[in-house]
Amino acid sequence: MNAKNGGIGMDSTAPVLSVNQLDYKYEQQNVLEGVTFSIQKGSFAGLVGPNGSGKTTLIQLILGLLRLQEGNIELFGTPIQKFKNWNKISFVSQKANTFNRGFPATVYEVVAMGLTGNIGYFRFFNRLHKKQIYQAIENVGMSDYVHRNIGDLSGGQQQRVFIARSLVSQPELLILDEPTVGVDTENVERFYKMLARLNKQEGITLLLVSHDIGTITSYVTDLLCLNKTIHYHGNPSEFYQKSDEEISKFYGHSMHAISHDH
Numbered sequence: 079m080n081a082k083n084g085g086i087g088m089d090s091t092a093p094v095l096s097v098n099q100l101d102y103k104y105e106q107q108n109v110l111e112g113v114t115f116s117i118q119k120g121s122f123a124g125l126v127g128p129n130g131s132g133k134t135t136l137i138q139l140i141l142g143l144l145r146l147q148e149g150n151i152e153l154f155g156t157p158i159q160k161f162k163n164w165n166k167i168s169f170v171s172q173k174a175n176t177f178n179r180g181f182p183a184t185v186y187e188v189v190a191m192g193l194t195g196n197i198g199y200f201r202f203f204n205r206l207h208k209k210q211i212y213q214a215i216e217n218v219g220m221s222d223y224v225h226r227n228i229g230d231l232s233g234g235q236q237q238r239v240f241i242a243r244s245l246v247s248q249p250e251l252l253i254l255d256e257p258t259v260g261v262d263t264e265n266v267e268r269f270y271k272m273l274a275r276l277n278k279q280e281g282i283t284l285l286l287v288s289h290d291i292g293t294i295t296s297y298v299t300d301l302l303c304l305n306k307t308i309h310y311h312g313n314p315s316e317f318y319q320k321s322d323e324e325i326s327k328f329y330g331h332s333m334h335a336i337s338h339d340h
């Protein structure tokens with residue numbers, strides 16, 4: 079059943095994201111071929127693939143930053159060409175933590191910036207906006223740092239603040255492109271735990287792009303392996319039943335994934 083209404087109404091039963099037979103090439107280089115998958119509401123999806131496997135290109139297509147060549151993408155049941163509710167989607171890029179450390183803003187101010195798209199730069203925040211800002215900061219476990227300068231925080235803490243900034247507008251789908259680049263190992267685990275909690279308790283659908291297949295498989299509900307096309311989409315634990323040979327065939331090199339139980 080599809081309750082589309084000229085691209086304005088949303089089909090609440092539709093997948094949050096549906097990608098169908100997507101091909102993409104830069105000049106003569108085919109980067110994506112026949113990419114097909116969908117992500118259901120409430121999933122924590124991990125998209126993994128080696129360098130150059132097309133992850134960033136795929137995300138840029140999903141965010142409407144690159145024009146479709148072949149195939150189609152639906153967001154909340156609406157073809158991307160007609161999709162207007164971009165406030166339902168938030169994106170945190172790997173570049174977020176290359177933030178200028180000298181930037182004179184507190185955690186509160188950085189998170190508040192996530193609301194300016196909703197209310198405009200020169201409007202004042204009302205009580206509800208302030209509540210949303212504090213709630214987003216609490217959701218990423220940064221309440222003790224509200225008035226600290228962003229430049230004084232560690233890479234992992236800064237990245238949590240950027241997640242809070244993207245959560246404050248209350249998106250339904252949060253897309254993260256390699257958010258743990260530059261975050262030390264111990265904090266990477268904490269970071270993934272925080273994402274898993276946001277997914278379970280706040281019901282936010284997550285699409286996490288990573289080349290770190292070992293760690294993310296402990297947290298994600300859906301694992302997608304991309305190398306030009308989707309070679310695996312399913313339960314992360316079933317992925318480990320595949321032979322090393324099968325995995326390395328699409329991963330491009332031999333790899334030993336490590337599974338942790340949490």
Ligand SMILES: Nc1ncnc2c1ncn2[C@@H]1O[C@H](COP(=O)(O)OP(=O)(O)OP(=O)(O)O)[C@@H](O)[C@H]1O
Nearest residue numbers: 104105109127128129130131132133134135136289
């Ligand atoms: N703007 C561009 N023009 C030409 N080729 C590009 C462009 N962007 C990416 N490519 C090429 O397309 C292929 C896929 O790149 P993409 O960045 O999508 O992969 P990725 O999986 O995100 O890689 P990484 O993990 O290294 O970031 C690579 O071979 C890359 O060199």
